[in-house]
Amino acid sequence: MQYISTRGGMEPTAFCETLLEGLAPDGGLAVPAELPSVEAATLESWRALDYADLATEVIGLFATDIPRDELERMTHAAYSAENFPNGLVPLRDIDGGITLVGLSEGPTLAFKDMAMQFLGQVMEYALARRGTTLNIVGATSGDTGSAAEHAFRGKDRINVFMLSPQGRMSSFQRAQMYSLADENIHNIAVEGVFDDAQNLVKALSNDLEFKRGHNLGAVNSINLARITSQVVYYFWAWLRATDRSGAQEVSVTVPSGNFGNILAGYFAKSMGVPIRRLVLAANENNVLDEFFRTGIYRPRAAAQTLATSSPSMDISKASNLERFLFDLLGRDAERMNSAWRELDETGSIDFTSELPRLTGEFGFGSGTSTHADRLATIQGVYEATGDIIDPHTADGVKVARDYVEDGVPMLVMETAKPAKFQETITEAIGVTIPLSDELKQMLEAPQHVVEMAADEKALRDYVSANAVR
């Protein structure tokens, strides 16, 4: 399997090479030259596999340059009972014909662990194979950063520089990152919103000389290995849902921000997993909902990004959308480049002529959920079932309710645990979720973070001074 760039300017590259880069050298994103396809009989033959073995099969279709025994070792290390003490990706029913897919049972209580735990393994492997080191520079709106830091802490070939928007994360998210005392972990709180932080990261990795000179890499949601490891749980969710109901197709609703999770769902569907509808749930920052409803893609300025009670979805410009647009535009890099020119010149891209294909051929649905919707949904689910869901998952459940169809299980990706977002839970149902001793200690631990203006030079200097060589 080879990888190419959405902008057409990269020689086909193998998986392990691609995973060590962020953006492609032409500013585009790496995508499979051709998506693998999985026959129905093969899919059926995977029904008896445990999660790690399923991951070996699915990731193995993408990472064809890794020997199978190595891959198996890594999937078992990543998807272990130690990392996921409550089991891997359990499904549970709530009310209204909806089933939650438990993606947030890992060390940081959010779904990012699903990809990041594997990424920690495979990066270490690829770096050792190449005999080199890596300075990961990433931007996070909360969960990516902590999942990355927990996956990479203490690894000696790797340093992590994680930028986060000052004052825009929950105290729990901050503690999860800033309490880490490992020397290879650098927390940087940037003045501004997530997009300001992400733009700084992009500026650094677009500077090829600096990037090469410092062995820079990325683990934010544009990292291709993350997308591929997320594809696995769509296979898993389909297998488990059809074990139980005998249904043939499922629909899946995905609380979305940077379009990474749902892109993995789109890949799984394209590869042959019988997914009827892929429903995108947005919060008030609903650029993507607007795109799927109207065909107009109009990213917002960072200053127009609202700070909401589902903060990990507070995105105004979803980087991974480019990977889907590449397919929408017939995998034509010329059309892709001219679409981005249109965006630069006019501030939006008009895909209205493709609108019927978005919902028809590609099967997307979408919707927006507000703070009031989140509260009402958390409350409704709690009253009906006693189950407490987090605000992001609540956005998913709210939007999913409009797409429930008879005979088609509606799966909603549970992207975080409610304990991470106490304030909103208390506001919704007046309940405080008891914290384990471990979590209490984390919240009280000293914090390690430097504050920085949204200034490229300041970041450059800091990374230069602290990089692993």
Ligand SMILES: *Cc1c(COP(=O)(O)O)cnc(C)c1O
């Ligand atoms: C990251 C995140 C999302 C958004 O996922 P994307 O892959 O960026 O679309 C949703 N919910 C939670 C809790 C997250 O951490």
